[in-house]
Amino acid sequence: MEDLKDRRVASALEPDEDVPMVDIRNLWTIFRHPDRRVVIHKDLNLQVKRGEVMSIVGGSGTGKTVLLRQMLGLERPARGEILIGGRPLQKLDRRGASSRVGMLFQHGALFSAFTVLENVAFPLRELKTLPPRLIEEAALVKLQMVGLKPADADKMPSELSGGMIKRAALARALIMDPPLLLLDEPTAGLDPDSSDAFVNLLRSLHRELALTVIMVTHDLDTLFELSTRIAVLAEQKVIVTARPRDVIAFRHPFVEEFFLGERGQRAMELLREYPFAI
Numbered sequence: 692m693e694d695l696k697d698r699r700v701a702s703a704l705e706p707d708e709d710v711p712m713v714d715i716r717n718l719w720t721i722f723r724h725p726d727r728r729v730v731i732h733k734d735l736n737l738q739v740k741r742g743e744v745m746s747i748v749g750g751s752g753t754g755k756t757v758l759l760r761q762m763l764g765l766e767r768p769a770r771g772e773i774l775i776g777g778r779p780l781q782k783l784d785r786r787g788a789s790s791r792v793g794m795l796f797q798h799g800a801l802f803s804a805f806t807v808l809e810n811v812a813f814p815l816r817e818l819k820t821l822p823p824r825l826i827e828e829a830a831l832v833k834l835q836m837v838g839l840k841p842a843d844a845d846k847m848p849s850e851l852s853g854g855m856i857k858r859a860a861l862a863r864a865l866i867m868d869p870p871l872l873l874l875d876e877p878t879a880g881l882d883p884d885s886s887d888a889f890v891n892l893l894r895s896l897h898r899e900l901a902l903t904v905i906m907v908t909h910d911l912d913t914l915f916e917l918s919t920r921i922a923v924l925a926e927q928k929v930i931v932t933a934r935p936r937d938v939i940a941f942r943h944p945f946v947e948e949f950f951l952g953e954r955g956q957r958a959m960e961l962l963r964e965y966p967f968a969i
């Protein structure tokens with residue numbers, strides 16, 4: 692009897708592998724202006740399995756960043772629902788949402804008046820449940836995890852390089868050990884060497900922490916090096932979700948322009964360079 696109860700408790704805590712990490716159902720995003728309504732997403736559906744690196748690509752203004760913000764719970768869709776690990780996002784409180792989803796914002800979005808350590812520790816401090824010494828230790832562990840040194844902890848964001856800002860922001864996104872990580876243009880603004888180093892870091896963290904990653908990027912190298920699948924946003928919805936090599940073959944004006952225009956040759960080189968990843 693006790694055994695059965697224990698097993699029931701364990702299975703309630705363990706993630707069900709068959710339940711998608713993210714399940715977006717019939718989502719609508721509508722912005723109302725004084726003189727008009729703008730429909731950004733119309734009946735959009737997207738499922739992301741555990742352990743995937745799903746990249747979202749789409750033209751400017753198709754609502755990629757808005758979709759990430761909705762998955763984080765910062766914005767609510769007009770209609771439809773988002774389930775994280777099988778649970779409706781609307782039913783999670785702030786603590787529940789932030790322990791499940793971490794987000795690396797475009798440009799890092801660090802607080803300029805806080806040190807690196809204070810920035811990384813911020814989400815844990817906000818919970819007001821742990822003593823300061825434990826919070827500091829947790830933040831130092833995360834700094835190490837992203838390749839920053841203990842000496843960087845007391846620096847101000849203005850003293851950091853672009854690559855270090857991204858790393859500090861990534862440490863903050865991971866401070867609550869979320870199983871789901873959202874990345875908005877993770878390599879934008881980085882020089883090629885820093886970009887390669889950051890992609891390598893993301894790849895090893897994805898593997899070591901068994902993360903599910905959803906990423907918005909325009910950068911083909913980042914896209915091909917990390918993605919297990921790509922979702923294409925066009926016509927206010929996800930028009931195709933497939934492995935990179937299959938997305939390239941999909942006939943749609945946006946896909947052709949994105950992968951097969953001037954950038955096409957690079958895309959084909961990348962397909963040859965990363966045949967196993969994709």
Ligand SMILES: Nc1ncnc2c1ncn2[C@@H]1O[C@H](COP(=O)(O)OP(=O)(O)OP(=O)(O)O)[C@@H](O)[C@H]1O
Pocket residue numbers: 722731749750751752753754755756757758
């Ligand atoms: N709070 C808001 N109020 C009104 N309109 C908004 C709001 N947030 C976003 N939008 C509009 O929604 C559209 C989608 O914005 P979003 O930033 O998600 O696009 P995106 O696909 O990420 O574009 P880009 O690739 O250019 O960054 C844009 O037209 C934007 O102006």
